[in-house]
Amino acid sequence: MKRIDFDFVEQHFPCRPDDAHKGTMGTLCSLTGSFGFSGAAVLSAKAALRTGVGLHYQIIPACIYPIFASSVYESVCVPVQGNAKTFCADDFAAISPVLQKATTVLIGCGMGNSADTADVLREVLSCAKCPVVIDADGINALARHIHILDDAKREIILTPHVKEFSRLSGMSVEEILRAPAQAAADFAKKRSGVTLVLKGHRTYVAKGDAICENIAGNSGMAKGGSGDVLAGIIASLSAQGAQPFDAAVMGVHIHALAGDIAAAKLSRTAMLPSDIIRSLPEIYRMIEDNRDNGAS
Secondary structure: OEEOOHHHHHHHOOOOOOOOOHHHOOEEEEEOOOOOOHHHHHHHHHHHHHOOOOEEEEEEEHHHHHHHHOOOOOOEEEEEOOOOOOOOHHHHHHHHHHHOOOOEEEEOOOOOOOHHHHHHHHHHHHHOOOOEEEEOHHHHHHHOOOOHHHHOOOOEEEEOOHHHHHHHHOOOHHHHHHOHHHHHHHHHHOOOOEEEEEOOOOEEEEEOOEEEEEOOOOHHHOOOOHHHHHHHHHHHHHHOOOOHHHHHHHHHHHHHHHHHHHHHHHOOOOOOHHHHHHHHHHHHHHHHHHHHHHHO
């Protein structure tokens, strides 16, 4: 098992050519948020944008559109009527054309867990022509229909915490915690095209026979919303062209390092997930400075 380090991030982080424009830096389509959970959509979108994606389409239930649009200015919003609180299967006529533009899709952060959201997830996995990152409620919906993974035509990145992984895998929380690396590895080996990010005190990224461990990060990140930030970072890297496994490995380490920067400035107690996003530019500046100095 390899331990993730900053060298891996620097080597695999998407290049940004001098002649880049928004159309060449990836297009992320997010289906996130629901009534009462607008913050999940805001945090994942801001993290994705801070991580450099060229275009971000936010498909969002109309009931939280005013909150999102007044919080994130850089996204292209696509409000759908949903079922008054979250997405519904009838929305897919509006969702499908946006999916065709995407180089990665993010689904699940705060979207609610219902038969409707399960239907939307199934349609997304059936129609997407690019990698799909599934987080939070998307994983909860998937747990009830695990066979969907076998039918998926594109690569999938799953980002569960331990309880979500318990629902997904059928293992008890106690079993997972006894040997989390082994649990992650066993799950990934059984499912071709799936990258698993098992979040926790130590986070494990597994795909096929490959597994990596991340030891950076701190207990100040144990707050609601941190996972939404991670999902946005990983999805943004994937949208910009990183291979799904590489995007997951980089995203986990970048997220943790940004959390450590936030804790050093604000304390583990006071830091918030939004402070992780505010710390991302320090990491990206370091990557760019090292590349610029190496090229000169």
